[in-house]
Amino acid sequence: MKKRYCSVLLVLLFALALSACGNSADEDQSVRPSIEAETRSVESSGGENEDTLAEVPEDISEDGQKASTDEGIDNSRETGGEKMQEMTVEVSGQKFQAFLYDNETVHAFLERLPMTLDMEELNGNEKFHYLDEGLPANSENVGSIKAGDIMLFGSDCLVLFFEDFSTSYNYTRIGHIEEEAFVKALSGGTVEITFEAEE
Numbered sequence: 001m002k003k004r005y006c007s008v009l010l011v012l013l014f015a016l017a018l019s020a021c022g023n024s025a026d027e028d029q030s031v032r033p034s035i036e037a038e039t040r041s042v043e044s045s046g047g048e049n050e051d052t053l054a055e056v057p058e059d060i061s062e063d064g065q066k067a068s069t070d071e072g073i074d075n076s077r078e079t080g081g082e083k084m085q086e087m088t089v090e091v092s093g094q095k096f097q098a099f100l101y102d103n104e105t106v107h108a109f110l111e112r113l114p115m116t117l118d119m120e121e122l123n124g125n126e127k128f129h130y131l132d133e134g135l136p137a138n139s140e141n142v143g144s145i146k147a148g149d150i151m152l153f154g155s156d157c158l159v160l161f162f163e164d165f166s167t168s169y170n171y172t173r174i175g176h177i178e179e180e181a182f183v184k185a186l187s188g189g190t191v192e193i194t195f196e197a198e199e
Helices: 002-078 104-111 180-186
Strands: 083-091 094-101 115-122 126-130 149-153 157-161 170-176 191-197
Touching: 083 180, 094 104, 094 180, 104 170, 115 157
Parallel strands: none
Antiparallel strands: 083 094, 083 191, 094 170, 115 126, 115 191, 126 157, 149 157, 149 170
């Protein structure tokens, strides 16, 4: 009787042990997909990060090219890259070189040269003359004026500035004269000025 009882007890324990092992295996299988899914998502996000990181040098190199292009633009501006041919401006027998911008206004102005104008003084900082015929204009709020600037006010008022100042008025840019002697030549009332295109 005791042997039979012990045998039954052993069988029950063995069955419980097997079922426990089966459950733990089932639990491992149910847990593993979620771990694998997390691993895959981490790997895929890592893969995306790797792609992003791989693209960064390309972006950097593109920016580097853009930066060098921008630098080229800045350098060309400093050396007059946005400007075109030169023009001679003669004031009281002194000749000055004006560097002109490449725009429609300048092209139209150059077609009318040579031109001699009596330019009147205004506000102690500019000489102006109203042209017989207007020029194509593309005015903008320039913000500040530099001595030596040549601009168009409206479509028919040619202006040469001989002082730096801030302004809220709109002008179309024509060109600029760098020489300091030009500023001195412009001071003192109405001045006769001759404009000639350089060949």
